[in-house]
Amino acid sequence: MRPDSIPHASPTSLPGYAATGRIDELRATEYRHLDAGGQVYLDYAGSGVAAQAQVRAHHDRLLAGLYSNPHSENPTSAAASSLVESARRAVLDFFRADPAEYAVVFTPNASGACRLVGRRTTSAGLRRWC
Numbered sequence: 001m002r003p004d005s006i007p008h009a010s011p012t013s014l015p016g017y018a019a020t021g022r023i024d025e026l027r028a029t030e031y032r033h034l035d036a037g038g039q040v041y042l043d044y045a046g047s048g049v050a051a052q053a054q055v056r057a058h059h060d061r062l063l064a065g066l067y068s069n070p071h072s073e074n075p076t077s078a079a080a081s082s083l084v085e086s087a088r089r090a091v092l093d094f095f096r097a098d099p100a101e102y103a104v105v106f107t108p109n110a111s112g113a114c115r116l117v118g119r120r121t122t123s124a125g126l127r128r129w130c
């Protein structure tokens with residue numbers, strides 16, 4: 001059978017398709033830059049694709065304030081530290097994780113996270129916080 005003669009159903013006729021309408025809406029608005037290049041992106045372990053609203057919010061934040069490396073005491077550093085702590089709290093809230101029990105650790109990438117976990121591995125196995 002030639003590939004172009006294989007019958008196929010329109011996605012809109014599939015059960016449950018209508019319930020996913022919000023995804024189509026997001027794709028057409030927040031992620032339209034993917035369609036502009038005719039691209040499909042699947043490697044979210046490699047990098048997330050930023051939504052238009054995220055890019056705009058970050059752009060506005062950078063134009064409205066001054067940020068430098070966190071963990072210092074000067075005003076630009078304190079501003080960055082405050083944002084980092086807000087992000088930590090947002091992650092904990094998202095997972096409904098008790099901050100007394102869980103910590104959020106930002107790493108440069110997935111390999112960096114795996115390296116940290118590996119370094120915490122002992123002969124007895126992974127320590128609890130990993």
Ligand SMILES: Cc1ncc(COP(=O)(O)O)c(C=O)c1O
Nearest residue numbers: 043045046047108109110111112
């Ligand atoms: C396909 C793919 N996605 C994601 C990753 C994770 O990359 P990174 O460690 O830079 O976050 C890798 C790493 O090799 C990869 O091969």
